[in-house]
Amino acid sequence: MAQDPTGPEHQQILDDTRRLAEDARHLYDTLQEENPIAEYYQRNPYAVLGAAAGLGYILGGGLLTPFTRRLLRVGMKAAALPVAASQLRELAQGGSGDDISIGRQQPSGERED
Numbered sequence: 584m585a586q587d588p589t590g591p592e593h594q595q596i597l598d599d600t601r602r603l604a605e606d607a608r609h610l611y612d613t614l615q616e617e618n619p620i621a622e623y624y625q626r627n628p629y630a631v632l633g634a635a636a637g638l639g640y641i642l643g644g645g646l647l648t649p650f651t652r653r654l655l656r657v658g659m660k661a662a663a664l665p666v667a668a669s670q671l672r673e674l675a676q677g678g679s680g681d682d683i684s685i686g687r688q689q690p691s692g693e694r695e696d
Contacts, residue, residue: 615621624631645651 620631640646
């Protein structure tokens, strides 16, 4: 026995479906208006996409792989390079503010402590 497509049960399902669609649309509109990530995405789309890719990589289990270890090792070296270069530059210019000099003798009237 087939159900009547215009019966009260069918009408109830249609009403529930419409209400669900309206609620979903309202939720979508609310999230668009009140979501700070959407505003940040409009200003910096590449940063948001990079963060999403990084989060996906971590959640996908990529954190404990040999590739990640190599990547971190290279990243640490790249991060340390500018620091080391600035330290060497300060030593070469003698701008450290200390009385320490490399390769030069103290004047004869001064004593080392």
